[in-house]
Structure formats: structure tokens, C-alpha cells
Amino acid sequence: MSSSAAPSDASPPAGEPPGPNHLRRFLTIWIVASVIATPLVAIFLGPILPPGKASDVAAGQVTDFTVTLSLATPVLLLVVLYLIYAIVAFRQPSGAALEGPALRGHAGLQTFWIITSVVLILTLATYATFRLEQGYGAGSGSGPNPLTKPSGPRLPVQVIAQEWAFTYRYPTYGGVETTHLELPVNTEVELHVTSLDVIHSFWAYQLGVKADANPNQDNIAFVKPTKIETFEVHCAELCGIWHGAMFDHGHVVSGPAFARWIAEQQRFFAPVTKQLPKYSRTYLPEPLRRGE
Amino acid sequence: MTGTAGKLAAVLTAVAVVAALIALYITQWATAVPATVVATPTPGAIAAGPTSHLVLQTDAAVGPQESPSHPDWVGYLVLRGHQWVRSTIYQVPAHSLVHVTIYQFDSDTGLRNPFLAKVQGTSGGVELVDGKPLNHIEAEEASHTFVVPSLGVFAPLPGVPEEAKNQCEFGPCDPATMAHRTIELTFRTGKKGRYRWQCFVPCAAGTYFGFGGPMQTLGYMDGYIDVV
Amino acid sequence: MSTTTVSRTPERPARPLWRRLVGFNLLAAVVLGVGGYYFGWWIGHLVTNTKSFEYTEKVDENDVALLLAYVFGVVGFLIGMGFANYPVQRLLGRPPSLREKEGEGVSRYFGLCTDHKVVGIQYLCGIGLFFFIGGLNAMLIRTELLHPTPTFTGANQYISLVGMHGAMMMGMMTSGILGPFANYFVPIMIGARRMAFPRIEALTFWLLMAAGFILTSTIFFGGFPTGWTGYEPLNDQAVMGMDSYIIFFALVGVSMTLLGLNMMATIITMRAPGLTWSRLPIFVWATFSTSILMVLAAPMLIAVLLMAALDRTVDTTFFIAAGGGSSYLFENLFWFFGHPEVYILALPGFGVILELLPVFARKPLWGYRLAIAGMLGVTLLSFFVWQHHLFVSGINADLRPFYILSTEIISIPTGFIFLCFIGTLWRSRISFTVPMLFCLAWAFNFLLGGLSGVFLSDAPTDTTTHGSFFVMAHFHYTIMGGLIFAFFAAIYYWVPKMLGLNFNEKLGKVHFWLMFIAFNSTFLPLFALGMEGMPRRASFYEPKFHTLNVWVSVSAFVLGFSMLVFLFNTVYSFIFVRQKAAENPWHSKSIEWQVPTPVPVNNFEQIPVFDSDPYDYGTPVPVGAGVGGMGGPQISGAGG
């Protein structure tokens, strides 16, 4: 700046001293702010970010939220602080009609900006992809045959969406269907989400699971609950008049408790379990239309 | 427009017209819902016995008298006093037993999800179908259901057999003369609040999955249980 | 063309009233429109024998009839407007003409007028009308959400309101800036006297108006439950109100395609001598890149909506699994339009902001070519990101890494725009006029919108944010914070030239501060609500969200009130005070401010010749001043 401060400071009114070195000043402000703010965000905001640590994928999302937010903080500060700085430092003196310096660009700065943003973006994208393939995206619907499957035994549970309720079917327990969802803790669960009619979306918030329920499609999501607790189930895709009311609670329980519960369900629903269609990955029940 | 007064008058008139239009829009369309029907308190309520009573009927077509715009839509009617009205918003007391009698005039359609043929959440886990207690019905016999998911109440309603004499064509139907099934159930209301109830049988003729039209419109096959 | 006009000149005696009413004008258009509507309705019932009941001659649900009614209604309306005259003449072999006879008087503003300035003002008023209808629906939505269960509106009215608000804003506001301001100023900025296809220009406006009224008419047919995305198969299941949505969006699609086509043809062929591509005002570049998206993306919307209409009427099975169809098909085709659509909304905002900034910073636009690169880059990339709307849908899950990458790459060209913004403000002389305030607010809002987008483009975090209030807040920050703030900046900046009257600046500043604060206080909490697990479009929500929702609703009402302040300002300034605007109140160097106010019918006495871009503000600096000066090698802007 020294090279250009006094001479290139455009048309200073008579007697005004050469302007301060805005660049150095602003960069200092920004760097200091970022150095302070970014760790604070990572350390204090990170842990309280959604959706919590009730399952492996949920915990993974908390990490991703933290990383992305930390990376975004300096960018946010850059523009916001710059806006404030500009508003304070670069105002037109009242009554005056001064012109700024006729600057039309700066090759070096533009190149630098492009390279930096490319690097930042590629970092983010690579990180996201890496985490996705690591299985932290497994909580989101991954289609009928996901690329990455968790190893080891899995408890298959079918989520059947219809206007306007979710019901749950346990193929390994005689294909019993239940009104509520209960899962054993520390067990890898394989959710098969499908719909009998329109598009719904199965959202188990605390578990970090969201998978669209499409007609005639099997949409698989994996989750391993790690805490015994109650979680919320929402529909996250507009599906008609009671979309908002498609709300329920599910429970993560201990292994024995789950065994007791499922046995009770099998006994209670025995009469209708007989009537259910054979377990399959999708259902296209009649009637499609009534009276036509 | 000459003179400030003239301009003012014109602007105020315009504002008044717009305001009137908005008022019409809000009152006549946005907030237009069926009237709430209060369940009749049971005279001399016995301890733990039913404290209020709802009498409903389901019709294959609610008829021009109940719904001039959609006479052919399937729907529920409720008995208010001695008169059938088309409303699906029912008010019941909190933490109390509600006894529901449903005269079922529609023929069977069958459930898309047979699982819902199970009776749940009623006292004794059963419903009385023509006086006979059942804890489930045959899925393909279902004509409608009365379900309040948030209260855990699931009551499937078997349909009138095709071969039955003098079927009711459109509502309001007369239980005294016309072929019907009578379903009775009792359930306990929870804490105060507004709960949705709906039918789970694909009974909306001509719409995909039988879930369009009346199945997605308040006052036909969907409504609220207002627990106060 | 506009045969509706009335002579005010003494030579010609004014025609009798009946002569003015008969002929091609708004009255005839409305009459023919209504006639066409009932004709189509009748035909529809003729060709279909749907379920009918002996006790009522009227069949209550007949999609064929309603669709035909709308189509015939629109056709009748356009014929009444006089849009059929020229095509019929050509059919009979009358020679094509480049000339347009111009009418006189107020009637030009209520009919088919091929003066681009009249069309611009028509757009401003027409779009404004539907913008306020959409806003009213938003107010009703927020009123409903004051309570955790539906108590104010009915549950099905609620989702209809959500859909109407979304469709109205996404549909009508696509032309929010291109309609009024590009139509009015692009020909002037490029030194032309007219658009390339003036009749098509008028057509786009009246099509849009017809579309708006059709969408509003959905309330007479039960509304529609699908939101603005109109997902199948819910779309197929819905009542007749859905047909209003289909025809509405199809007409908007046609209007967009034609608008973009006209703009591109104009910019390519009608630039004045000396106005090279590197001298175009940046707003013209934004219009150009937006038009590319409009011409290429909108036809896919039309196509997919026609498929939906066929599914609803003649029972084709594009989207019905049991008939070999797939709901994924709709999601793919819709979002292939839908994502370019959001940039159709954002890009004109970029253009307005970068166009206004130099005027109020008294500096040249910094990084002119970088800005162009940014806009064209966004245009190109926006065709490759659509499946990021479907990360959790189970559609091609293995392609998610690609869409993560493409989506995050698109923020690079967007970053260019920000760099130009920063560079232009550098050591500038900001004067805080109302338009400038909106520009500065735009930077803040769009930044938050863009950064929140990163969480949605990252598949793992999208798992939680998708379909929640988070995404809702995100696109309100980009579209309302981006487009609408730029829209108001443009209004405060350009309307004095369009109408020759000044806004009251005090009221303008009140409007700005109310709007800016209320906007942020409305939508910032929605990020939190979404992260806490509140789904979109839900009229039931958990009590734990109640407090925040009340806060948001109250802020939303203040936001709505700020719009009323703007309305009051308009009425007060333009009807009561009527203070004449200066020819060039902002001391802009752009050409549209050099022509007299009001702009004469044929813009220029003789076509101007350009020798620079419109940004030669500021006092020259020695070339090669260090980074501190941010001068350096002149790599961009072919300055005069």
C-alpha cells in the first residue's frame, strides 16, 4: 500500500492527510476475528449441533456440521466484517460529491481469490464424499442396493408409509407389523422404507435418519442406535392433508426389553399378521382406484 | 382525479374494496371449516362409565342436501340433537370415556394395508359389530375406519354386504329402514388438545389409491377430535 | 397494433363511447376469456361421461372440463387482446412489418402495447399485484403457525396456502426483475428503440397475468395439496384445484421461454454501434445469462406439467408405478427445471446489485469480466446440480458424490460476484441512498443464504436439513434476501426514471430498515427450527417449537407491515405529492439516465454510438498501484 497510499488515494479534498492503510487494517481485523471465532464455534457450538449423538450416523452428522460450520466461519466473517468496515470507512462525506479511485480490477487478487475458493470448495466436496463413503451418510435413503453396507449382522425393519401413518414390519420376527417403532440399542438396523401410495419421507430425527418413501421403491437406510432413548418420527415430504400430523415417537430399548416387546407385538397382532401379504421389498396393493 | 380530496376519496375507496376482498377470501375460503359438534354428555355419568356419546353414520355419498358442491363424495355424518349434519369436528371432554356409535351404510372396499383391520386402543381392545365384540375384522370386509392415531384408537368398520336389501344410495340415511352395520366402541381421551382422526380405507371413488377428494377434505373422511 | 387507443389530438374528434368499447381491448379480452372458459367447460363435459348423479346435472370433479376451460379461456382472452390479429393477417398473406403504430393516452397501459416502456410498467404493476397476493398467503400461513395445531385455517386450506404462496412467488417473480426492468431498460441500455419481437414481448406479460389469475382461481376448485413442487403421485390424486396449478405453471413456462428468447435476440442483434460485448452494462449481461436458463429450462417444466395433465385426464401412466411409471421421473424432470429456476431468480439480482453499486460507490465496477464469468458460470453449472434436491430420495444414490461436487463448485462463480462486490466498495465513496441500502443488505442476506446452502449440498448433513425449515430458511435467504431485496433496490433506483416521479426518501428508509430487520428476525430462527427437527409445510408441530414459531410469526407480520409502508409510500408519493424526478438524480453515467424523462416513445432521436462501458466513475490511479490500491494490471473492463 505504501507504494500507492498517498499518490493513488483518489482526489483527497484539500488538506486531508493521506488515507490510512485500509488493507492492512482490515486484514488484521479479519484474521484476529477468525482466529478467535473459529475455535469458539468448533468447541462450543459444535457439541450442541443437531441431531445429537443418539446413533452412529447422527454423531457423524454432528461432526460434519461442526467441520462445515468452522470452515464457513472465516468466510462469513470476511464479508460481514468487510461490509461493516466499508460502511464505516468508505462513506461519502456529507454534502461532498467525491469520486473514488478508478480501480477496475487486480489480476493478482482475482487469481488468488479464484484459487482459494477452488481449494476451499474442493476440500469441502472431498470431505463430504469421504464421509459419505465412510458410511456417515448411511442414515439418508440410499436406494434399493446401497454401495456401502455396514459389516456384521443387521436387524431388517421395514417402514411402510401410507396416507397418513407409518407402520413397521419386522421380517425376521414372523413378518409382524406394528404401530410403533422400537429398536434394540447397539444393533445395526437396516431400514427398508417404502410407500403404499404417494411420496412420504421417513425422518427419525434423533437417529439422524431420513429416507423418502416412494411407491414401488425400496429405499434402504442404515443406523446403529447407541443410546436408550425416545426419538421423534416425522414425515418430511408433503403428502397431503395430514402431512404435519404424521408424527409419532419411537423408542430405542435394551436388547431384552426389545425381545419382550416384539414377542408381545407378535401375540397381539397375530390375527392380522395372518392377513398380511407375504413380506416383500415393495407392495402395490389393490385397489388403485375405487369404482373404476 | 382532481384535488387532494378527490384523490383521497378514490384511494380510500380502493383500500376499502381490497380490504373487503381480503376479508371475503379469509372468511369464506381460508378459514371455512365445518362446525364443531359437541358430544352429548351421558345422563348421570357412572364412575368410569362413558361420560359422553357420539352418533355417526358413514355414507357412500353424502348427498345434495348435506353437500351441494360434492353430493357424490363419501363421508361421515354426525347426529346433532335429532338431526344429521355433515361435520367431522367433534368436541369431547379430557381424560374421559367417549362412547361412539357408528351406523355404517357403505359397502366394503378393503384396506390397502390389512394391518389396520386390528382393533386397537378401545376399552377392552374390542368394538361391538352389530352387538358382537370383535378384536379384528377381515381386511377385505373393511368399508371405512375410525382412527385417531395420536390417541392410539384404531377401529375398522366392516361394510354392508352387496346382497343386502334396500341399500342407502346417498345420505342422510335412516338407520331404522336402510341396510347398515352398527359399530360401537369406547375409548379414553387423553390430555387437552386437537387430534386429527381419519379413515384409512381407500374409499374416495375414482382418485388414485382411493385417497383423493373426500379423503383429503375436512368434513368428509377427515376431522378433528377436540379434547377440552 | 393497439387498436384500443383514443385520440386526444384536436385534429381527430374523439370516437363515441361504443366505438371505444367495441374492438380489441381489455373489455373484449375479459368477455372472450369468460366465454372461452364456459365453452371449454361445456366441451369438456361433452367429451367425458364421468360419474354423474341423477339428482344433480352438474358433475363436480371433471379435470378434462376444467383444463379445457382454462385453455379456451386463455385463448379467448388473448384473441380479445388482439394477439390473433397479426397471425391471422400473416395467414392471409399480408406482408410482415417492422413498424409498430403507437397509440396514445392511458389506454396503452391496459392493452396490447408493443412499446417496451409501456410493457415494463405493465409488468411492474401486474407483478406487484401478485407479489402482494403471495405475501398475503404467507401472512395467513404464519397466522396459522401461531398455534401448534390447525386452529385458524383448515388443514387442507393450509397446504393449499403453502402451495399458492410458493407457486405464486416462484412463478410470478421469475419475471420480477426481467419483466419490469429488463423490458424497460435493456433496449435503452443497448441503444435500441424496441425489442426484437415487440408483440411477443406484450404476449409474455398478458400470459403471465392470465396465469396469475388462474392460480388464484384454484380456491374455487378445492386448492391443491402438493406445494409448489407438485410432486407426483399426490398431484394425480388431488382435486380439480391441481389443474389450476398445472395450467398456471405451464403458462408461466411459456411466458418465461418467450421472454428469454426475446431478450436474447434483442441483446444479440440490436446493440448500437460501438457497444461491444465487453462494454455491455452488467445488468444486460445478467439478463442475458438468465435468458439462456429461461429458454432452455422452462420447456422441460412445460413438458413435465403436460405429462401430469395427461396422467390426470386420459390416464397415461408416466408417474404411476402400477402402470409402468415412476414418481422419480417427475422429480428428475421437475428439478431439471427447478434448479435452473432458482438461478433464474438469483441472477437478475446479481445484475441489479452490480449495476447500482458503482453509481453509489462512485467507482467503476471492479472486476467486470470476473462478474460476467461468474454469471455465465452459474448459468452453465446450474444444469448439473438438480439431483441434490433428491439426496434422501434413494434416486441414484451412487451419484451423490458427483452432485455434491457440482453443487459446491457452483459456489465458486457465485464467489466471483462477491469479490466484485467487495472490490467495488474498496475505498469507495458510499452514499447511503435507499437503493444502496438494499444493495448492501443483499450482500448480507445472500451470503447467509449461500453459506447455509453448503449444509444442504453435503449429503450427510442434508440428511437432517432436507425437507425441514432449514431448507425453507435457506431459499428464503437466497430468493427473498437475494431477489426481492434487489427488486426493491431496482424499484427505488429506476422507477423515478420510469414514472418521472420521486419516492419519499424518508418513507423509503423506514421501509428498508423495517424490512431488513424483520426479514432476518423472521428467517434466522427458522434455521434453528429446522435443525431442531421441524418439517416444512406442517400445520401440526410439537409444542416445544411453539415459542420460536410465535416469534417468527410476529416478525413475519412486521415484514408484511413493511410492505404496507412501501405501498403507502407509492400512493403518497405518486398520487398525492407527485414531486418531479430529476433527469439523472443519481448522477449515473449509464445511458438510460441520459435520455429525457419521461423517455420519449422512440427512446433516441438518433441511435447513440458507444465508446466505453457505463462505469467510468472515479479519478484515475497510476497503473500498477499495489494491492493496497487494488489497482494493478487492468485485466477487466474495456474502459473508455
Next chain:
Amino acid sequence: MGLQIPAVPAGVEIPPEPPDVGARALAVGARLLAGGTTFFFLSFLFAYFYLRSIDADHAWRPKHVNPSTGLGIAFIVCLVISIVLAVLAGRGMKARRAGWVRFAAGAVVFGLATVAIQCIEYTTQNFGPTNGAYASVFCAWTAFFLLATLGAMYWLETQVATEFRASRSPSEHGDIRDPDRLIAPGLDAAVFYWGYLGAIGVITYVVLYVI
């Protein structure tokens, strides 16, 4: 609202741009329109391959769904002839040959013939739009292509009609080859668009009948 209405003297005309501008605008417009049309039909092409690859519920294409090959061939033949004639007409106009109008008229006739053939197909085919996804795509795609054809035919027809009228009353028209009249560029644009649309039509029929 309080508009400042510019005082427009009675019957004032916006002076035209130089004629070549109008000509270029037509050319550019035709190409942009072709671009939009491409994306419109692209969505049907996408639907075809997408639904075919999914074959949901094995309802993509029941056995009996077979449009008649004979009519398909007839359609393609008429289409190609029409395009060739149109191109010849364009060439003729460029070469200032008066005969161009006969080619143009022929192009219109054969173009309308394709429409007629498609309508015969609809009335005679042994399936309806409801018979699976292929039937849906077939009916919708051909129907909208048919509409686009009608539009292009209208465009060509206007050129023919103008020529006929001008040849009858030259006084009224003057020399219609005067670029200000925009006949030549108009025909040029129409021919380009019809040629492009025809190419899309060929692809349509290859996809729907052959693949």
C-alpha cells in the same frame, strides 16, 4: 397510478431498426426457439429411456402394444420429403428464383400429410394411452410433436400466402424480396426451424419404432 404519460402524437410510429437487424433477429429467434424445442422433446426422450430402464411392475410395454410400422414408415417418408422441399424453397429464394414458392407449398402439403398419418395411427392403433408406460410416452410424444409440426406448417404457410398475395397485387406490396419486407429472412428462419424440428421428428420415430 400517477403515470407520466409521454405525449404521443396521433399515430406516431417507432421507426424500424435497419432491415438487416430484423433479419438477424428472425434468424437468432428461430435458433433459440429450436433450442427450447429441443429441451421440450428431450424430456420425452428422457421419459422413454428412464421408464424403459425401470420397467416398473413389468408394465413398460405389454405384448400387444405395437404401433403400425407401415404408417410409421409413411410418416418418415412424408416428413423427409417435406423437409427436402422446404430446403429447396429456401435455396430458391436465396437464388431469387420465383419457383421457390411451389417447393414451399409442397413442403406444407407433405408436412400436413404427416399430421394426417399420425391421426390415422391414433384411430387405428390397438392400444390407448393407458396401456403401460410405452403407450403413454408414444401417445404424448407424438401428439406434441404433431402440434409443433402444425406450428411450423403455419409459419411456412404464411410465407407462401405472402408470396401469392404479392404476386397478385404487387402495387400493394412492392418487391417482396425487399429485405425490409422480411420475406427472405422469414422463409429462411421458417425453413431452418422446420428442418430442425424434422430432425427431432426422425429421432422420435427411430426411438419409438426401431429401438
